[in-house]
Amino acid sequence: MRRVAVTGIGVVSPLGNDAAALLANASAGRSAVRRMDAPWCRRLACPLGASADFRATEHFEPAKLRMLDPVSQFALVAARQAISDARLGPADLDPPRTGVFIGTSMGGSVSTDEGYRTLYEAQSDRIRPFSILTGMTHAPAAWISIEFAVTGPNLTYSTACSSSTVAIGEAWLRLRSGDLDVAIAGGAEAPLSFGAMKAWEALHTLACEDPADASASCKPFAANRSGMVLGEGAAIVLLEDWERASARGANIYGELTGYGVSADIGHITRPSVAGQAAAMRAALQSAGCGPESIGAINAHGTGTPINDAVETAAIKQVFGARAYRIPISATKAMHGHLLGASGALALVLCLLSMRQGVLLPTMHLQQPAADCDLDYVANRARHDVFVDSMLSSSFAFGGTHAVLVARAAPESAASGPAATASGRGTAA
Amino acid sequence: MTTLERLTAILMDHYKLDAAVFGSDTPLEQLGIDSLGMVELLFFIEDEFKLQLPSDAPLLPTLADAVRYIDALQAQQPATTALPGDLSAPPAHRSA
Numbered sequence: 001m002r003r004v005a006v007t008g009i010g011v012v013s014p015l016g017n018d019a020a021a022l023l024a025n026a027s028a029g030r031s032a033v034r035r036m037d038a039p040w041c042r043r044l045a046c047p048l049g050a051s052a053d054f055r056a057t058e059h060f061e062p063a064k065l066r067m068l069d070p071v072s073q074f075a076l077v078a079a080r081q082a083i084s085d086a087r088l089g090p091a092d093l094d095p096p097r098t099g100v101f102i103g104t105s106m107g108g109s110v111s112t113d114e115g116y117r118t119l120y121e122a123q124s125d126r127i128r129p130f131s132i133l134t135g136m137t138h139a140p141a142a143w144i145s146i147e148f149a150v151t152g153p154n155l156t157y158s159t160a161c162s163s164s165t166v167a168i169g170e171a172w173l174r175l176r177s178g179d180l181d182v183a184i185a186g187g188a189e190a191p192l193s194f195g196a197m198k199a200w201e202a203l204h205t206l207a208c209e210d211p212a213d214a215s216a217s218c219k220p221f222a223a224n225r226s227g228m229v230l231g232e233g234a235a236i237v238l239l240e241d242w243e244r245a246s247a248r249g250a251n252i253y254g255e256l257t258g259y260g261v262s263a264d265i266g267h268i269t270r271p272s273v274a275g276q277a278a279a280m281r282a283a284l285q286s287a288g289c290g291p292e293s294i295g296a297i298n299a300h301g302t303g304t305p306i307n308d309a310v311e312t313a314a315i316k317q318v319f320g321a322r323a324y325r326i327p328i329s330a331t332k333a334m335h336g337h338l339l340g341a342s343g344a345l346a347l348v349l350c351l352l353s354m355r356q357g358v359l360l361p362t363m364h365l366q367q368p369a370a371d372c373d374l375d376y377v378a379n380r381a382r383h384d385v386f387v388d389s390m391l392s393s394s395f396a397f398g399g400t401h402a403v404l405v406a407r408a409a410p411e412s413a414a415s416g417p418a419a420t421a422s423g424r425g426t427a428a
Numbered sequence: 429m430t431t432l433e434r435l436t437a438i439l440m441d442h443y444k445l446d447a448a449v450f451g452s453d454t455p456l457e458q459l460g461i462d463s464l465g466m467v468e469l470l471f472f473i474e475d476e477f478k479l480q481l482p483s484d485a486p487l488l489p490t491l492a493d494a495v496r497y498i499d500a501l502q503a504q505q506p507a508t509t510a511l512p513g514d515l516s517a518p519p520a521h522r523s524a
Binding site for chain 1: 442443460467474
């Protein structure tokens with residue numbers, strides 16, 4: 001089996017539109033959650049969202065833009081960044097040996113929402129000519145393959161909140177087996193439309209606004225948590241065969257070492273401890289390592305009452321007594337829940353934080369819930385803590401739970417002031 | 429405005445094309461308007477001229493062809509009422 005390196009990162013996110021800004025804001029505990037002010041927000045019970053500071057016209061010509069839902073805009077810009085970051089030119093990509101693997105939960109929901117509005121509210125018998133193109137779920141992946149002229153597998157995964165974790169994991173499997181040399185993998189989501197937000201509101205999963213500070217409304221693992229806040233954006237990683245990446249002197253962010261996925265069959269929305277634990281165990285098994293190898297976790301940590309309690313119990317089931325000594329970060333408190341893109345963003349944060357030697361904070365955690373009693377790195381980042389491997393968990397409605405294992409690039413683990421002789425950090 | 433001037437304005441407004449680089453006989457495909465782009469151009473024509481084009485509307489290789497087609501259609505079909513909303517803009521972002 002071949003090793004798989006991450007050699008490029010691209011992000012469009014509520015916490016910034018490049019890796020450096022994302023890490024700086026996340027390390028500082030800045031929240032991008034805010035009360036949104038679009039006219040339709042008045043009809044939401046709680047108009048909270050985490051939007052990206054993104055101006056599409058800076059990236060696309062008008063004729064192209066009319067064919068792109070925001071979800072494809074985000075994906076394309078993040079993919080451009082990732083490929084540029086990897087310092088790969090068109091001649092460096094062997095088209096049939098390069099694949100595109102994208103996860104998205106809601107696809108072109110902004111366009112779909114507008115189409116419904118045109119037909120049903122405006123009572124028009126005409127709809128935008130490109131409604132199919134903008135709305136189709138696999139448009140982001142399609143545009144990426146077209147723009148970079150890559151002809152390998154072009155695949156879209158839609159498994160709700162684990163979509164991009166699955167996309168990256170499936171890409172990893174193909175690189176690992178030698179079927180591909182390079183993959184452009186990640187996720188994108190644009191759920192901040194009236195129809196999408198109303199649908200989430202109807203499910204009673206969204207957070208209530210914190211009366212003192214709207215930006216603190218998402219409170220993973222806290223006793224007073226009330227739900228999640230939707231966010232938008234994209235995160236794309238450039239996966240590359242390790243030998244190839246090393247040979248060309250690529251900047252390696254880290255290694256993807258494991259991927260596990262499980263089906264949680266008990267309920268369509270309520271996760272089970274066994275289901276989440278199964279995905280974590282599967283990821284560890286595929287990485288060929290035990291729980292003791294994991295130095296930190298980027299939790300799914302949505303801030304919903306059910307997930308956070310179940311996830312805490314699942315971590316305990318997998319890690320035993322050591323669960324209490326593993327730092328766990330729930331960064332959705334800051335960037336919101338990017339649904340299908342959230343897993344890719346979490347993986348990017350794992351890679352960047354391992355490289356930087358920082359454990360990212362779980363913000364707005366003043367009083368942990370009684371059944372959430374692990375180390376969540378509450379409210380303040382920890383610096384100069386270098387860990388060797390992290391787990392990145394994504395748990396989903398529908399029960400497709402997926403977990404990735406990422407290992408720091410050798411130089412970052414070895415260069416960290418707190419690194420041990422084994423290269424494993426002091427955090428756990 | 430003549431039909432040609434109104435079509436020229438569509439290309440300038442929606443495709444950001446410089447009127448100096450095309451004429452009535454310039455192949456539209458050469459301006460980046462391929463068969464898929466033609467679907468959209470027909471949509472813009474419907475908006476501009478308040479026409480309802482048949483579902484089997486022909487491909488129009490040049491603006492001159494479009495002028496002939498529109499003028500003939502207008503002679504047969506009264507203009508429809510204005511359509512609600514601006515459907516020619518890109519999908520609106522949540523806070524745009």
